[in-house]
Amino acid sequence: MLKIMDSILTRQLYNPRANLVLAGKYRAMLLMTLAVVLTAIGVRHVLNPCALVELAQANQLIKSGFYSGWQQGKLVVLMRHVERCDHSTNPCLAQSDGVTRKGQSVALAIGSSLRSMGVTDADIYNSPLRRTEQTASLVFNRTTPGQEWLANCRKSMLDDVVSHKRDQHNLILVTHSECISQVEESLNVPNAQTLDYGSSLILSVDPKDHTAQVVGQLDAQSWARVLANRP
Known part of the structure; x- marks a missing residue:
């Protein structure tokens, strides 16, 4: 055979x-x-779409439409508070439930760049907790309204963000990592990781149908590059 x-x-x-x-x-x-x-x-x-874009890399700021979106008032900046004192060995700025002196320096640097970008027409809110109040005060050099929904974030976090977004006005929210994570989950951001202190998730909201999409993220040190590379 x-x-x-x-x-x-x-x-x-x-x-x-x-x-x-x-x-x-x-x-x-x-x-x-x-x-x-x-x-x-x-x-x-x-x-499994592409991972969250780090806007400070290469030409992503221009490619993503960040600058044009900012000029048109279409963006939402979800910023995590700077370093919290009760989770650090660094010296506190003041109260133990606030931010550290290191966080103070970071917030002041972010504020210098953001204010140079232009925040006069932006709507700015923060969580009423002390660490977010202090962060917002340091970044914007003024007191901003506290919003309970930015501390007790729920599954409706994205809806709350969009409902507070006015047409032709950028929206800046100083909040907490878990609230930012809620937004990422609602927008199906793949492999999302907890943002570092002072980092921001950037969204764009369509003025016609008010749908939100992720533009990318910026860490605390990247705002200076945003200003330096501005067209």
Whole structure:
């Protein structure tokens, strides 16, 4: 039996017509396999879109439409408070439930860049907790209204953000990491990680249908680059 099988296989290998048939079959199999692989990649891309863009990298600030969105008053900045004293060994600025002196320096630097970008027409709110009150006061050099929904964030956090966004006015919210995470979850941000102290999630809100989409993120040190690269 083995000799018969070997004889048949040998004839097939040395038969040009048979080889063409086999080649056609293998080609069809390869094309089918390739189609399955490409489909799987496409589905994976849909289910797992690109990670959150770090806007300070390369030309992402321009590519993402950050500057034009800012000028048109379409952006929402969700900023996490700077370093909190009760979770740090650094000296407190004042009360133990506020921010540290290190956080103070970071907030002042953010404020210098943000105010140079222009926040006169922006709506600015903060959580009523002391660390967010102090952060907002340091960044904007003035007292801003406290909003309870920026501390006790719920599943409706994104709806609350959009409802407070006025057309042609940027919205800046000084809040907490868990509230920012709620927004990321609602917008299906993949592989979202907790933002560092003073970092911001940037959204764009369409003035027509008031839908929000993620523009990217900026860490605390990146605001100076935003100002330096402004067109």
